[in-house]
Amino acid sequence: MADTIEIKKVNKFYGKKQALYDIDLTIGQGMFGLLGRNGAGKTTLMKTLAALHKKKSGNITICGIPIEKAKAIRSITGYLPQDFSMYPSMTVTESLDYLGALSGMDKKSRTERIPQLLKKVNLTQQKKTKVKALSGGMKRRLGIAQALLHNPKVLIVDEPTAGLDPEERIRFRNLLCEVAEERIVILSTHIVGDIEASCEDLAIMNEGRILWKGTVSQLLDMAKDKVWLINTEKRFVTAVKKEYIVTGSVIHGDNADIRVISDTVPDLQGAIRIEPNLEDAYMYCLYSHGCIAKGDEE
Amino acid sequence: MLFFKECKKVFFSVTYFIYLAVMILMFISQYWFDAKITVEKPVEGGDFGCTTVFDAETIMPNATAAFMNDFYNGEFICYPYGFIKKVHPDAFENEKLCSIISEITGYSAAEIEELRNSAAVLEYYEEFSTTPKIQYKFPDLKIAEGMTYEHFCELIDEADDILGGGSSYNSDGLEYYSKEVPITYEEALAEYNEFAEDDKVTGGLARLFCDYLGIDIVLIPVFVAAAFTYTDRKKKISDIIYSRKISSAKLVLTRFAALVVMMLIPVLLMAAAAHIQAAKLYSGTELDNTVFYTLTLEWLLPNLMAATAFGMLITELSSPIIAEILGIAVWFKEVCLGSYELVGDISSFDLIIRHNSEMYRSVFMANYSEFIFSRCFWAGIALVMVTGTIAVYELKRGGVLNEFRLPFKNNKIKSKA
Numbered sequence: 204m205a206d207t208i209e210i211k212k213v214n215k216f217y218g219k220k221q222a223l224y225d226i227d228l229t230i231g232q233g234m235f236g237l238l239g240r241n242g243a244g245k246t247t248l249m250k251t252l253a254a255l256h257k258k259k260s261g262n263i264t265i266c267g268i269p270i271e272k273a274k275a276i277r278s279i280t281g282y283l284p285q286d287f288s289m290y291p292s293m294t295v296t297e298s299l300d301y302l303g304a305l306s307g308m309d310k311k312s313r314t315e316r317i318p319q320l321l322k323k324v325n326l327t328q329q330k331k332t333k334v335k336a337l338s339g340g341m342k343r344r345l346g347i348a349q350a351l352l353h354n355p356k357v358l359i360v361d362e363p364t365a366g367l368d369p370e371e372r373i374r375f376r377n378l379l380c381e382v383a384e385e386r387i388v389i390l391s392t393h394i395v396g397d398i399e400a401s402c403e404d405l406a407i408m409n410e411g412r413i414l415w416k417g418t419v420s421q422l423l424d425m426a427k428d429k430v431w432l433i434n435t436e437k438r439f440v441t442a443v444k445k446e447y448i449v450t451g452s453v454i455h456g457d458n459a460d461i462r463v464i465s466d467t468v469p470d471l472q473g474a475i476r477i478e479p480n481l482e483d484a485y486m487y488c489l490y491s492h493g494c495i496a497k498g499d500e501e
Numbered sequence: 502m503l504f505f506k507e508c509k510k511v512f513f514s515v516t517y518f519i520y521l522a523v524m525i526l527m528f529i530s531q532y533w534f535d536a537k538i539t540v541e542k543p544v545e546g547g548d549f550g551c552t553t554v555f556d557a558e559t560i561m562p563n564a565t566a567a568f569m570n571d572f573y574n575g576e577f578i579c580y581p582y583g584f585i586k587k588v589h590p591d592a593f594e595n596e597k598l599c600s601i602i603s604e605i606t607g608y609s610a611a612e613i614e615e616l617r618n619s620a621a622v623l624e625y626y627e628e629f630s631t632t633p634k635i636q637y638k639f640p641d642l643k644i645a646e647g648m649t650y651e652h653f654c655e656l657i658d659e660a661d662d663i664l665g666g667g668s669s670y671n672s673d674g675l676e677y678y679s680k681e682v683p684i685t686y687e688e689a690l691a692e693y694n695e696f697a698e699d700d701k702v703t704g705g706l707a708r709l710f711c712d713y714l715g716i717d718i719v720l721i722p723v724f725v726a727a728a729f730t731y732t733d734r735k736k737k738i739s740d741i742i743y744s745r746k747i748s749s750a751k752l753v754l755t756r757f758a759a760l761v762v763m764m765l766i767p768v769l770l771m772a773a774a775a776h777i778q779a780a781k782l783y784s785g786t787e788l789d790n791t792v793f794y795t796l797t798l799e800w801l802l803p804n805l806m807a808a809t810a811f812g813m814l815i816t817e818l819s820s821p822i823i824a825e826i827l828g829i830a831v832w833f834k835e836v837c838l839g840s841y842e843l844v845g846d847i848s849s850f851d852l853i854i855r856h857n858s859e860m861y862r863s864v865f866m867a868n869y870s871e872f873i874f875s876r877c878f879w880a881g882i883a884l885v886m887v888t889g890t891i892a893v894y895e896l897k898r899g900g901v902l903n904e905f906r907l908p909f910k911n912n913k914i915k916s917k918a
Contacts, residue, residue, distance in 0.1 A: 282744040302741065
C-alpha cells in the first residue's frame with residue numbers, strides 16, 4: 204500500500220459556489236503544511252480528505268485507497284477538526300473509550316491504547332477529569348489523542364494551534380512532529396510559525412487554489428533578495444506602508460525598523476537587504492501571485 | 502459495548518429526567534388513583550347503573566330535540582380543533598339549518614317557529630353566569646314519515662358542516678342520544694366475571710394502564726429523541742463522530758435501540774408497580790402475572806418506537822424544534838381531534854389506542870385483530886423512519902446533504918475555509 208496521498212484535479216462546490224479549483228498535490232510521509240488565509244479553502248480540503256465532504260470532480264487516493272471508499276478511508280485516517288469538542292460530562296478516558304468503540308476497537312485494544320496515548324499527550328493526570336473542566340490546550344491534546352486512537356496512517360489536523368498560548372503551541376507542535384515520524388500528518392494553519400517550526404513540505408492556498416507547493420527552503424529561496432530592512436523616522440511608517448508590502452515594523456523612540464518586500468531596491472535611504480524568514484516568503488508568494496497589493500495594509 | 506455507552510448517554514441527559522418526571526406524574530395522577538377503586542362483585546338487588554343501546558327510533562328524536570334547542574338559542578357548542586367554540590350561525594346559515602330541521606321533522610319553517618312558542622321551557626343558570634338560559638323541551642317531537650337513519654345521518658352531518666365541524670351533531674357522535682337502559686344483575690355479573698375470570702383482574706387493569714400511558718408515550722419520547730439526536734450538532738461533535746469507522750446503520754440503530762430501551766424500562770417498572778398494587782387490592786383472587794408486561798410491549802412499545810424514530814428522523818433532517826412542533830401537532834390530532842370513543846376505540850391505523858376502562862373485555866377483544874394490525878403497522882412505520890434516519894445520516898456524513906434550517910439569526914450556514 205502506497206504511503207502517499209495523491210490529489211489530482213479536485214474541484215469542490217458548495218451549491219453554485221466553487222470552493223476548490225483543480226487541486227493537485229502529492230503528500231508523502233512526515234509533516235505537510237497547508238498554509239493560507241482564513242477562507243482560503245483549507246478546511247474544505249481537509250474535510251474532503253477526511254471523507255466528510257464530497258468532491259465534484261478529480262481523484263483522491265489515500266495510501267492507495269480511493270476516497271470514495273469512505274469506510275476504508277475512515278479506518279486509516281485520524282481527524283482533528285478546527286473546533287474540537289466532546290461530550291462535556293464525559294471524562295477524558297470515557298471520551299476516548301467511546302470514540303474507540305466508534306472506531307471499531309475492541310475493549311482489550313482500547314484498554315491498552317488509551318493509557319499509552321494519554322501518556323503521550325501528557326493527560327494521564329487528567330484521565331478522570333471531565334471534558335468541560337479541561338483547558339483549551341488540554342482539549343486540543345485530547346483531540347490529538349482521539350485522532351491517534353485507532354493508530355491511523357494519516358492524521359489530518361485543522362488549525363490546531365489557534366487560540367493556544369505560546370507554551371501550549373510549542374508543546375502541541377512538538378507532539379505533532381513526534382507522531383509524524385511514522386505517518387502522514389497534514390497540518391492546516393494560517394499561522395506561519397507553526398509551519399516554520401514543524402514542516403518541511405508545504406502548499407499555500409488562496410481562494411480555493413494551490414498558489415505554490417514545495418519545501419520550506421524553496422519558498423525561502425523564492426523570496427531571497429526581495430526582503431529589505433529600512434531604518435527611518437517613525438513619521439514615515441505610514442508612507443512606507445502605502446508604497447511597499449510591509450511584513451513588520453518595530454518602533455524605537457522616534458525611529459522605526461521596517462521590513463518590506465520589494466523586487467527591486469526600495470527607493471528609500473538606508474535600505475539594506477536581509478535574509479527572508481518564512482513569513483516574508485509567504486507574503487512574497489501572495490504578493491507575486493497578485494493576492495495582495497502594495498498599500499493593502501492601509 | 503457501544504449500546505451500553507449510548508444508554509448511559511441517554512440516562513444522563515436532561516430530557517430523560519423530564520421524561521421520567523412526566524411519565525411518573527401521569528402514572529400516579531391518572532392510573533394509580535383510578536385503579537385504587539376496586540371492582541366489586543355485584544350483589545343481587547343493587548343498582549348497577551345504566552347502559553346505552555343503539556336504537557335509531559330513540560336517537561333521531563333525541564338528537565333532533567337537542568339540535569332544535571340549540572337552534573332556538575342561536576348557539577351551538579363545537580370542538581372544531583379540540584377546543585371549545587361557541588358557534589352563532591348567521592341568518593343564511595340559520596336558514597339552511599332550519600331547512601334541515603324541516604326535512605327531519607316534516608314541519609314547515611313557520612311550524613318550526615311556532616313550535617318554539619309551544620315548547621316546554623326550562624330556565625336555568627350556567628355556573629358563574631347571571632344571565633338565564635332557556636332549554637326547550639319537545640316531549641312529543643315526531644320525525645318525518647319515511648325518514649331512514651342513514652338519511653338522518655346525512656342531514657345531521659350536513660348540519661355539522663354548516664357549523665364548521667366538531668359539533669355533537671354528526672353521525673359519529675349520535676350514540677350519545679341513544680336509549681339508556683338499566684343494567685341488570687345478570688349483565689353486571691357477566692361483566693364482572695369477564696373481569697375476574699377471563700381477564701383475571703390484571704388483564705383489565707393492564708388495558709387501563711396502557712390506555713393512560715399510551716397518550717403520553719407518543720409525545721414525550723419525541724422530545725427525548727430529538728434532544729439526544731441534536732446533541733452532536735449542538736456540542737459540535739458531529740465531525741468527530743462522522744470521521745469514525747462505524748457504519749451509519751450501526752450507529753443509528755444502536756442509538757435508536759438505546760433510546761427505546763431506556764424509555765421502556767421505566768414504563769415496565771411502572772407496570773410492575775401497577776401489578777403489585779393489583780396484587781394487594783385483589784389479594785385472594787387469581788391474577789394473570791404476565792399481562793402487565795406483555796401488554797406493555799404489545800401496546801406501548803410500537804408507540805414508543807414510532808415517537809422515537811420520528812424525533813430522530815425529523816431532527817436529522819432539520820432541527821429538534823421542528824421535530825417537537827410536529828410531534829405536538831401529531832399528538833394533538835390524535836388526542837384532541839380523534840374519535841369520541843374512549844372504550845374500544847381501535848382501528849387498523851390508529852397510533853393511539855383508547856380503552857379507558859378495566860371492564861368491557863369483550864369490546865376490546867372484538868377489535869383485537871385491528872389492535873394487532875395497528876401495533877404491527879406502527880412498529881413497521883418506526884422501522885421505516887429509522888431506515889430514513891440512517892439514509893439522512895449517511896448523506897450528511899458524506900457532506901452530500903445539509904439539514905433544513907429554520908431562518909433564525911444564529912442558523913446562518915457558516916462556511917469555513
